[in-house]
Amino acid sequence: MKKAFKIIGIALAAVLFLVVCAAGFVQVRGIPSYEPPKLPAQKVAITPERVVQGEKIAMSMCADCHLDKKTGGLTGRHIDDLPAEFGKLYSANITQHPQMGIGQWTDEELIGLFRTGIGREGRYRVVMPTFVHMADEDIYSIVAFLRSDNALVQPQAIASHPQEPSFLAKALTNTVMKPTPLPSKVIKVPAATDQVALGHYLVTARYLCYDCHSKDFKSNNVMEPEKSGGFLGGGNHFVTKDGQTILSRNITPDVETGIGDWTEQQFVQAVKFGQSPSGPLRNPMPKFSIMDDAEAKAMYAYLKTVPAIKNATPEDGSAANAVATR
Ligand code: HEC
Ligand code: HEC
Structure with a gap:
């Protein structure tokens, strides 16, 4: 009997030792570095169409993180709308x-x-989403915008702040948050005539709605967004400017807790102007104000087709919240 305890004791000590070693490794290694991606040398043609499209994408997908209101340019800022568990992270x-x-x-x-x-x-860039499924043409448009004469991207001599990741952020980048592979073929934007396919593209590839609107960043699946935990069912945590914790909302077609009872017009209003039937939407929900109505409508059409998830968030009121004890 005594011997058994001794063996268990030694085994536990060994496990503990390994855990401490792994923790030490993560702490010292920090955010990992990789072999930089190898792409053929290329020069993206800067056409007026691409600059316009790039601006449209950047205003909703990049400005929220990279814009410093004090400098009026994409000079980087402290990303203070992420939960403190990730440490202090700064865009560049x-x-x-x-x-x-x-x-x-x-x-x-x-x-x-x-x-x-x-x-x-x-060096692996933390927090910055990767655009694995984005169409090549959209990627080129972002590059064209960054090279354009738009006031937001004119040179400003402001140094980027180094990252101060928490142990959790370091651990995540050493385990689940990994670089994504280069696409193996050309990716195209679906035709506007195929509303559902276009909506799927916008939600999972261009505007990454699912990234914020699924259960948790930690259980998101970048390669196969539909396999993210609680896909589009809301509940991911954010922090508002005044330090309040808020949750992303359920945008699956569940009638009670999602947007199943919303009209197309209500959805367009919420996405473009931040006006939900339950009131104004707060940061970090972006305002996609320069998005075409047709795109917002395509997303509505697509969202009607995803599996409904019952998950109440605070705006659903006390009755619904009693059901969802999270
Ligand atoms: C959720 C916030 C977030 C969003 C959205 C975001 N970024 Fe970033 N970005 C970051 C952070 C944070 C870093 C710096 C990370 C680091 O240093 O590890 C960064 C780094 C970069 C860098 C590298 C700069 C350098 O000197 O290291 C580029 C280029 C960039 N972002 C462009 C973009 C563009 C273009 C978009 C939109 C298509 C975008 N980002 C969207 C957070 C974001
Ligand atoms: C950076 C994270 C983020 C991204 C990206 C994002 N959202 Fe949101 N969204 C939120 C948060 C947080 C809320 C809740 C805001 C509040 O409580 O005031 C919200 C609220 C909403 C609502 C209101 C739902 C309701 O029940 O009132 C809709 C609709 C919505 N988002 C749709 C979208 C769509 C469509 C996209 C992509 C085009 C998108 N969101 C991208 C974070 C995000």
Whole structure:
């Protein structure tokens, strides 16, 4: 009997030792670096169409994280709308400044980062979403916008702040949050005539609604968004400017707790202007104000087709909340 205890004791000590070693490794290794992605040298043609499209995407997908209201440019900021569990994370200066911004990044280095999350020197970029499924043309449009004469991206000499990731953020980037692979074929934006396919593309590939609107960043599946925990059922945690915790909402077609009883017009209002039937929507829900109505309608059509999830969030009121004890 005594011997058995001794063996269990030794086994436990060994496990503990391994855990401590792994923790030490994560702590010292920090955010990992990788081999930078290898893309052929390329020069994205900067056409007026691409600049317009790039602006449309960047205003909803990049500005919220990269815009510093004090500088009026995409000079980077402290990302204070993420829960403190991730540490203190800062977006970077992505103006055209040659040393402090991205003036010296080549087009293929930018595209490599957007696709994989790995920077030109190999350092993995935390928090910044990767655009694995985004159409090539949309990616080129973002590059064209970054190179354009738009006021937001004109060079500003402001140094990017180094990251102060928490142990959790370091552990996640050493385990589940990994670089994504370069696409193996050309990706196209679905035709506007196929509303559901276009909506699916917008929700999972261009505007990444699912990233915020599923259960938790930690259980999201970047390669197969539909396999994310609680896909589009809401509940992911955020922090507002005044320090309040808020949850993303359920945008599946569940009638009681989702948007199953919403009209198309109500949905368009909420997405473009932040006006939900339950009141104004707060940050970090982006205002997709320069999105075409047709795109918002395509997303509505697609969202009607996803599996309904019953998950009440605070705006559903006390009756619904009594059902969902989270
Ligand atoms: C959720 C917030 C977030 C969003 C959305 C976001 N970024 Fe970032 N981005 C970051 C953070 C944080 C970093 C810096 C990460 C680091 O240094 O590890 C970064 C880094 C970068 C860099 C590398 C700059 C450098 O010098 O290291 C580029 C380029 C960039 N972002 C462009 C974009 C573009 C273009 C978009 C929109 C298509 C975008 N980002 C959307 C958070 C975001
Ligand atoms: C950066 C995270 C984030 C992204 C990206 C995002 N949302 Fe949201 N969304 C939120 C949060 C948080 C709320 C809740 C706001 C509140 O409580 O005031 C919300 C609320 C909503 C609502 C209101 C639902 C209700 O029941 O009132 C709709 C509709 C919505 N989002 C749709 C979308 C769509 C469509 C997209 C993609 C085009 C999207 N969101 C992208 C975070 C996000």
